[in-house]
Amino acid sequence: MTKRRFRAAAVQTLARLGDLDHNIAIARAYVEDAVRQQAELIVFPECMDTGYLFDSPAHCRDLAETVPDGRFVSALAQMAREHGVYIASGITEWDAAKSKIFNSGVMFGRNGEVACHYHKQFLATHDQNWFEFGERGCPVVDTDLGRIGLLICFDGRIPEIFRSMAMQGAEVIVDMANFFAMDQADMWGPARAYENGVWLVAATKSGYERSIYYPGGSMIVDPRGRVLSKVPYDTHGLAIADVDPALAGDKSIYAANDKIADRRPDTYGILAAPYEATPVYRIADKPLIPSQSTAKVAAVQMHVAADTSADDVFDMMDHTAKLGVKVITLPEYAFCTSWLPNAAVARALAAQTPAHALRAAAIARRYGSLIALPGVEAADGRLYVTTLLIGPDGGEIGRYRKTHLTAEERPWATAGDTYPVFETPFGRIGVMSGYDAVFPETSRCLGVAAADIILWPAALREPFERELLAVPRAEDNRVAIVLSNRVDCAYPGGSVVIPPNGFPHWDINVVAPRSLKMGAVMPKHIDLALCRQKLMIPKVDMFANRLTQTYAPLVAA
Template sequence: MTKRRFRAAAVQTLARLGDYDHNISLATSYVEEAVRQGCELIVFPECMDTGYLFDSAQHARDLAETVTDGPFVKALSALAAKHGVYIASGITEWDPAKNKIFNSGVMFGRKGELACHYHKQFLATHDQNWFAFGERGCPVVDTDLGRIGLLICFDGRIPEIFRAMTLQGAEIIVDMANFFAMDQADMWGPARAYENGVWLVAATKAGHERSIYYPGGSMIVDPKGRVAAKVPYDTHGMAVADVDPDMAADKSIYAADDKIAGRRPETYGALALPYEQTPVYGIADQPLVPSRSVTKVAAVQMHMTADAANADAVFEMVDHTAKLGAKVLILPEYAFSPTWLPNAEEAALQAESTPAILARLAGIAKRYGCLIGAPMVEREGDRLYAATVLIGPDGAEIGRYRKTHLTAEEKRWATAGDAYPVFDTPFGRIGVMSGFDAVFPETSRCLGVGAADIVLWPAALREPFERELLAVPRAEDNRVALALANRVDSPYPGGSMVVPPTGFPLWDVNVVAPRSLTLGAVMPRHVDLAVCRQKMMIPKVDMFANRLTDTYAPLVAA
């Protein structure tokens, strides 16, 4: 089908509980206004037909409609046919064949036909009181606007759902939501669009419905993670923007890399395993000793530079950080290289010095009883690897991670790793993702499935959104503490930080964790391992137990 630019509208309004006439009238007025403005895709929030906070499962059943003959869906179908547009909305669906109630999304085509039908997969606490978990997978449909996928609200907190649609060729993701918190809109929406290189049209409610306050956050986001239009908080209205589906074909990042082609699906097998077969299964039920379950983690923003091509200053900073009580330390990528992106010759030279560097770091680790994450270049036979070595408090090596996702420049000299090990240490279960690895949500998810408590991220960042949009979701999606140690000579310098497993109290990273550009800055944080082991975002909403892994086949397909 021919792709072309079109105009989309994300509607921000508030349904009235149980009042179909009111909600149909509301939808009609917004569709007419959107059509007046030239919109061809109009998106409404979650459960727009009935409202959302029911008294009971029976109350939900009494209000629910089928997708073929309910009053709200029939009204939307008629509006789509009348105006020759696409209309998507969340509905409360009764499926008589399955004898179940679903939190569903529907999209009607230009002739009023049902073009796409979706069930919410990742159910919030109250959802589970009356809705069944979704049974329709991650559908993507061809339209004359482009390839479109549907999801609903909390589904955006699970990277695999968005990713599965992207891998089926989705260019536009429609999100019908009831956002409870600003970060869900302001961070997760742009983050998912950015990491997948797709458009996002997200519509949510604004106002109060019984015990829930909806702040709003309806927006349209382009494939680079940039917000093209947004409705102000606590207001009703529409975010309207022109959408160019062809932009979703460009998955490029950095100078010569690709967010999709750079994936390593052959290494992601753990993501499709049933929950009961993964290390994270039951981790929250394993006892911890409170006095031994708090770890001080430090991102040490120190490395060699072209102006200071001597490693002594790096060792001194590591020693000083350990002396002040940090127990888990991580350095930036290629910390013992004077350049942020070594070439083949520089990498080979660094590999020669690796044994001596590790020996000195081992002395520091043993002296202070700490763990040091050392990003190095290692040689094995005729191969070089970008590796992070974990040195334990006895000075011995605990293990090493070989970088799995290599940039175009690294591929000229390095061999990629093929696993995401999580190491048991005296300071918690620790995994590593290095540099470019973090662009791929599969990396941190594999570490999460591996029951990591702490993820170390040595980096040489190149784009602002790597820090601003990816760091917090990589921590919160997996309920891990994330230690980002970034170089100060990379294209996007500084900003090292430790993100708690529950994220920050504010969504804007630059406000809550201002970016330091100082070489030698140390960002410490106390991490409670008990919080890292608790993988629930809210009651009954486990970031791993609630995944529907049988729908994730696209993630592990070659």
């Protein structure tokens, strides 16, 4: 089917609890306004028919509608048919056949037919008071506007849901939401659009409903993560933008890489494993000793360059360990003058790795620290982009071989195929190297494998790798992220340690301004108990609440 541009509208408004007539009138007014502005896809927020904060499950059941003949959904179907447009909305649904109430999303086609029907999967605390977990998987449907997938609010906090739709060819994701916090709009929406290369049309409420404040944040985001239109906070209105679904076919990143084609589904099997069969389940109730459950970690922004030598790098590592840092991470290819080595340079670097490991081991022993040493490893006639973990006794704890290679690394490097998590005196530690972090599967595999801390030696090439992906990689998995970046790469500096619960403000450039200084050391104390505690809010566990039976697209070849 030939793709064409169309206009989308995301509605920011507020439903009135239990007042169907009022809510239908609101919907009709916005549909007419959006159609006047030539919108062909109009999206309303979550539970737009009934409101959201019910008195009880019985109250919710009394208000819930059936699909497709409930009053609100019938009215939307009639509006879609009358104007020849697509209309999507969140609804409170009673499924008589299952005798269950679902937090649902429904999209009507131009003729008023149900084009897509979705159940919210990742339920917030309030949801679990009255709704059942979704049973419709991650649907994506073909329309004359393109391939469209539906999700609801908190679903966007679980990377597997967005990704499963992208893997089914979704070009546009419709999000019907009740955002409680600004970061969900400002960071997670653009982050999911960017990492999957898809359009996002997100509609949320604004105002107060009983004990909940909805700030707003309705927006339309392009496949590069750029916000094209957004309704201001604390107001009602429409976000309007032209959507070109063909742009979602371009998954390119860097000079010659692809965010979808470069995935390694053969290595992601743990993501589809039942929670009870995973390491993160096995440690969930394992006690910690408070006095032994903190680790001082640091990203050391230091590498060999025109005016710095390997001796300078080791001196900075020594100074950092001397001040009590117990986990030290260097940037990618730290002992190389190039952030993007060719085959000859990589071979020379591999020859130096054993000597570098011995020098790092001496520092580790001297101060009882763990040092992550990124470099190149020669083994069995092959070269690997490898990070060695050297323990406080000077011995090797383990090594990680980079799994996702850039186009420039593939001619000389062999990719790894596992995501090991190492038990250390300073917590359970995993590594993702450079390009690995672009793929949410990497950090999720490490999270499911019960990592407390993920070390990220990097040579960043795009601003959004730091600005949109770094904090979600920590918060999605409730792990500490230690990002150590070079100062000579395409997007230099900005090394940072991100705690498992993120920062007080969503914008990483506000809370951790990007330093470009060679030799900058970014330290932070990490509470391992906070890393083991995987609840985002009460009853919302970032791993236990995953519906892994719906993740088949993630591991399909």
